[in-house]
Structures are given as C-alpha cells and as structure tokens.
Amino acid sequence: MTTTTAPAAARRTRVTASTRTRIKNGPGVWGAYLFLTVAAILWLIPLLWAVYTSLRPKADTDRLGYFSIGGSYGFSNFAQAWTQGGFLTYFGNSAFITIATVVLTLFFASMMAFAVSRFSWRFNVTLLIMFTAGNLLPPQVLATPIFELFKLIQLPYSISDSGSLLNQLVGVVAANTGFQIGFCTFVLSNFMKAIPQELGEAARVDGAGVWTQYWRVIMPLTRPALAALGTLEVIFIYNDYFWPLILIQSGNRLPITTAINNLQGQFLSNYNLLSAGAIITVIPTLVIYLALQRQFVAGLTLGASKG
Template sequence: MTLTAPVPARTSRRPAAPPRRPVRPLRVLLHVFLAMVALGWLTPLALAVYASLRPYDETARLGYLSLPEHLTLDYYGEAWSQAELPRYYLNTLVIVVPGVLITLMLASFTAFAIARLRIPGRRTLLIVFTAGNLLPPQVLLTPLYTLYTMIPLPAWLSDSQALYDSYLGLILIHVAFQFGFCVFVIANFMRTIPEEINEAALVDGAGVWRRYWQLTLPLCRPVLAALSTLQFTWMYNDFLWALVLMSSGDKLPVTSALNNLRGQFFTDYNLLAAGSVLVALPTLIVFQLLHKQFVAGLTLGSTKG
C-alpha cells in the first residue's frame, strides 16, 4: 500500500485592486467648473427645444419656464415649409463644402512646405499666417464690399457679373479667413511626425508630391478631421459675410432662413425656436459623426515628442 501526498486545493486569487488615488480638491473644483460650463452651454439649446414643442398661446399664458400642458411637433413641420429650409440647406452646402475642402487642401500644402521643406523664412511665414487671424473681420467690411463690386465675373459664375452676390465670393472670403488658422494647426502637427520617415522616403527617391500625398497627408488624418469639424461649423454658422456680400435672397445660406419666420407685426418665438433647432441640427450631426477623430486630432499631437 503506497501513500500519496495530498494535493493542496487550488485557491483562486483575484488580482489585487489598484490603490485608489486620493481625491484632490482642485480636481473636484475642476470637474464642478467644467460641469457648470457645459450646463451653461446646453441650457439655451434645451430651452429652445422645450419652447419648440409647446404652442405659443400656452407659453404666453403660463410662461416659458412653466410645466407643459400639451407637447407637439407641429412647429417643426411648419418651420420646415415656411422657412423653405431645403433650398437654404442646398445654398449652404454649395458654399461650405467647397470652402472646407479648398481651405484644408491649400493649408496642408503650405503647412507641408513650412514643416517639411527647408525654405528660407518659414518661421516668419508661419508667424504671418498666425497674425492674420488677429485681424477683426469687421474692419474689412467696407473695403471688401467695394472690391467685390469692382471685380468682374462671367455670367455663368455670377448673375450680377461681379464677385459681389456670388457663391464664389463667399467661398473665397471663408478660405481667406480660415486659411491661416489651419496652416498654423497642421504645421505644428506635422512637426510631431518623426523626421526619419521623411528622410527615408527621400533616400528611396520619393519626390515632394509623393512625400506630401502618400506619406505625410495620411498621417495627418486626425488633425484634418478635427479641422473639418471646426471649419464646417464656423462656415455653416456664418451670417455676417452673407449679409454683406450678397443681395439675392434666394442665394443666402440657411442661417438667414430664420428671417422668413418673422412676421411684420408679430413673431411666434416658439416657431422661431423650432426653426433654430432645425438650422443647428446639421452641425450636431457632423460633430457626432466625427467626434472621435475630433478628440484624437486635439490630443494626438500633444502626446508625441
């Protein structure tokens, strides 16, 4: 008879939980501050949505902050048809989509030359582009208006046969004012890309265009997505330049469509709130689709180097 040693029972040990970090008062204050800022930004939007769901006579009788007696979506259908939003959406897309694409393309060209090519005065050039963003656009209203009326265009580009009152004029002004900011951001991002990648491609015989298009630009997708979101939002929400540089009502962007909801003697502000929500909806959709790339574009460059 042989005796066997007892096999010790296996005990499952859970990995020790990492120690909790102590709660810092400054971090708590930071989160409270950020929550208050977010609440301050969301409150007007929430009030607009709330007002758009209530009849005007109810809010006039009980007040905008009262509890609702009846909620309806009728105002959205009325605002969609009365403000002629589909036509104004199309006008905005004709202006914004080419404006964003041209701005990012030209800015990436210039940023590549500043960050990757050893051209003389590239730092000064970057400072000039950055300083151009400090000029208030209101200063240029009168000179630009005069200049736009004097620059001729063929009839197929402008009904007025001038740069004034044309889609091309609005696209150019958006590109001009957003170009410097995009160059500054993209150039700083390109500097975070290791220089060895560019040198290896140069040794393999890659030209300037190939290094830009096939090597550097694909690595800049996060920052390009972040800038696309910002540029779309800024150009979409523009009202000043369309008001100054356009006179035809059927060419105006969607931000001016809300004027169609104002009456001569009476304005239904609940209907106006519904129209405002519909006008703001595309920017929310674009940000929701690109929010991951937007956050990555803002943080990726800061973690390199």
C-alpha cells in the same frame, strides 16, 4: 541584496499608489468635476429650453406662459418652420458654402504647412508668420476693401449674373477660405513638424518626389489633425453670418443662418416657431460633431501630447 530590495520596491509601490489615490480623490479633482458639471448644466439649459418651447403650440404658451408645464406637445412647429422659412433652399446654400470652403481651406493649408514644416528654405518661417498674422485682423476691418475688390473683379455673365464676385456663393467661399487658411496652416504645420524627418528622407531615397511625399506619406499621418480642423471649420463656416450678409444681396442665396428671419413676424414674434427653426439649424452641426467625435478628440489629444 534581493531580499532587501524587494520590500523597498513594494513600499515605494504602495506609497505611489496611495499618493495617486489621494490625488484622484483630492478636493481639487472634486472641485474641477463640480465646476465642469455646473458649466455643462448652464450650457445645456438654453438648448433644452429651446427644444421644450419648440414642442409647444403658441396657444398653450400664451395661455399658460413660457415658464410653465402643461398643454399639448408635438412637431407642428417644426413642419411650419421648415415650410415657412424655406429651409431646404437655405440648407443647400449653406452646404455648398461649407463643403467648398472646408475642402479648399484644408487642401491649401495642408500644402502650405507641408512646405514650411518639412523643408528648410529662406522664407519658410517668414511666410508662416504672415499667414498666422492675417488672423489678427478682424473681418469687419477688411469688409469694405473686400467688397470693393469683389465688385471690381469682372466675370462673364454666363458665370455670374452680377458680372462680378458680388452676390455669388463663390465669393463667400473665397472670403471664408482666405480668412480661415492662416489658422489651419498654423495648426497643421505644428502637427507636421512632429512627424519624424526620417520618413521624408526614406521616401526621397526610394525616389519619391515632393508631391508623393506630401500626398502618400505626410497626409495620411495628419488625418486626426484634419478631422479635428474639419469639424471646427464646419462649425465656423456653417454658423458664419457676416460674409454672406456683406457679399450677397439676393435672399434666395443666403445661408441657413438667415432663414430664421423669415419666421419673424412684422408686428408679432412666435417664439415657439423661432425655437423650432433654431433647433433645425443646429441639427447638422450636432450630427457632424457626433460623427467625427472620435477623430476630433484624437486630433486634440495628439496636439496636446506633442506640444
């Protein structure tokens, strides 16, 4: 019996290996690689061209043309863009809006996801649907109601120089948090549902309360999801232009996405300077993504494997 089974198993192993080899080297795989390579090149061309343009003086570009090679190269455009655009102030505004929004969004979304995914109560599914349905409304539809609402909310002048939530960075944080919390709740609830219920039961047997279960048991297990969501939220909030434009009137309180307007001339545009300013605004998001790349990919892979 052993002598007849072993050759059959060996043949099945050879057939499986050859099948995997054909699939790995098949035309579909090479077609996918070709498509992804072309797509990556098309995405990188504008970025690389902006970097190249930012390193050239405007005089050389005017003399030789934008689609040319030659002349001098340097970082003078970056220094001029940083000074002329006031990037330090705008970076501070963007940092406050982004950090506060991401922290508040992930904190409240994780609490809501914990409530609807780890406990069975009457309105948990209904509440999750309501949070998710809020993302179906475009921000432009609610811009006027939110503007009027923020104008009616009275605050002491010691806190707000406008006497309301308008023209305040806190108002932008509130608006962004309200629109992002539904998406994060939906994603985190799916992650938490995949965590075995036995962990919560064991924690309750040991005398752990609801807060201890949330903070000491569930939250450490959702770190990949939090890292992936945090990376996405940083990019979303940092690049947001709509809510600051609607809710803030003072120029010195606008985020970094508006700093490039200071580099725009009234009658002439220096595209070399604008390219340098655009590269400066992109650097923080690239640094954050590279720093959290492993956690970001782990979060996406975990979501894919657990359905």
